[in-house]
Amino acid sequence: MPKFARRMNSLGVEGAFIVLAKARELERKGRSIVHLEIGEPGYQPPRHVLEATKRAIDEGKTKYTPASGIYELREAIAERVSASRGVDVKPDNVVVTVGAKMAIFAALMAFIDPGDEVIIPMPAYPSYESVTRFLGGVVRPVILKEERKFSPDVSDILEKVSDRTKAIVINTPSNPTGGIYRREDLEEIVKLAQRKDILIISDEIYEDIIFDGRKHESVLSIAGAEEVTVLVSGFSKTWAMTGYRLGYAVAKEEVAQRIAQIQLNAASCPVHFAQVAAIEAIRGPQEEVAQMIRDYERKRDVIYEEIRKTEGFSMIKPAGTFYAFPNIKETGMSSEELADKLLNEAGVALLPGTAFGNPGEGFLRISFAGPMRDIVEGMRRIREFMANL
Numbered sequence: 001m002p003k004f005a006r007r008m009n010s011l012g013v014e015g016a017f018i019v020l021a022k023a024r025e026l027e028r029k030g031r032s033i034v035h036l037e038i039g040e041p042g043y044q045p046p047r048h049v050l051e052a053t054k055r056a057i058d059e060g061k062t063k064y065t066p067a068s069g070i071y072e073l074r075e076a077i078a079e080r081v082s083a084s085r086g087v088d089v090k091p092d093n094v095v096v097t098v099g100a101k102m103a104i105f106a107a108l109m110a111f112i113d114p115g116d117e118v119i120i121p122m123p124a125y126p127s128y129e130s131v132t133r134f135l136g137g138v139v140r141p142v143i144l145k146e147e148r149k150f151s152p153d154v155s156d157i158l159e160k161v162s163d164r165t166k167a168i169v170i171n172t173p174s175n176p177t178g179g180i181y182r183r184e185d186l187e188e189i190v191k192l193a194q195r196k197d198i199l200i201i202s203d204e205i206y207e208d209i210i211f212d213g214r215k216h217e218s219v220l221s222i223a224g225a226e227e228v229t230v231l232v233s234g235f236s237k238t239w240a241m242t243g244y245r246l247g248y249a250v251a252k253e254e255v256a257q258r259i260a261q262i263q264l265n266a267a268s269c270p271v272h273f274a275q276v277a278a279i280e281a282i283r284g285p286q287e288e289v290a291q292m293i294r295d296y297e298r299k300r301d302v303i304y305e306e307i308r309k310t311e312g313f314s315m316i317k318p319a320g321t322f323y324a325f326p327n328i329k330e331t332g333m334s335s336e337e338l339a340d341k342l343l344n345e346a347g348v349a350l351l352p353g354t355a356f357g358n359p360g361e362g363f364l365r366i367s368f369a370g371p372m373r374d375i376v377e378g379m380r381r382i383r384e385f386m387a388n389l
């Protein structure tokens, strides 16, 4: 067999999938494992979305669509993004993508040449680093600090800017930290991007999963940001539609066209009936979504209290997402070591902070996207294990 392309050496594997594989192996041997590693809503999509999916299949929405997605969905997304950000987004600014992941991949692919630098506030969703390196880009990490509630310090970002800086990838609400970026920090990032001609890729896939009555602050709502930003969001989290593989990018028309062109070459288009169902997700009733978010908030409160009672753990309350990101430095163990112990000895699968880059050292990521009983049982096991260490 011929050698793999050199770029394959730079492509990452997501920690969640590695831990899941280890957990499944233990389960095959008869062990009971509580799954708190997966970032996937433990809910079905809203009932009316499921009904719309079935109807769409019966009506023959089973074909290729334009590479950028069907017009009616792009229109629905444009209206939603315009209303929530107070900007004027047109359907031609929107590309429907095969998951938000494709939007991130295509945006980086469209802009990053070998040697270009990408600033990434970290710990961060692993795709950003993996894809950047895959393209020959250089990652310039900026450490998100707990004392700033994981909103980036713009002076740290400034230190990383060079002549080769091409993009900055931001993510608010943030996986894995559960933090949200402060508006002032976003404004500084926009100013910097405008001044230095840097692209902002803003992953806002958790935009609706925000607690304590807060409102999502989007970079797009800052004047002039639309000139320098690719907004990424999607249907996987808000509507629990992970398996539909539907996300979107919103950008200047010429950028949107490039993203669609990449998608055309990689996948042709997103799934037709999934797109029809997504129109219903946006335009239909939102009660089930609101209920899911209330549930996440209750789970967040439970996990926060449990973590406070756990030996060696401390945590600031997640402001959004469905991830808890406790600081475990007091245990004296590395993230990897403790995550392994908790899996093998306590029967709880979760992720070491380092699955989100080296700046995640000293933390664990615990997902509360699943059922409450798993959260309660998983935290009981963790608490007992830590108390007996």
Ligand code: PLP
Binding pocket: 039, 098, 099, 100, 101, 102, 125, 171, 175, 203, 205, 234, 235, 236, 242, 245, 246, 247
């Ligand atoms: N961005 C972030 C921050 C995520 O956490 C995820 C999924 O976990 C994605 C993007 C990918 O979303 P999708 O499933 O729509 O590709």
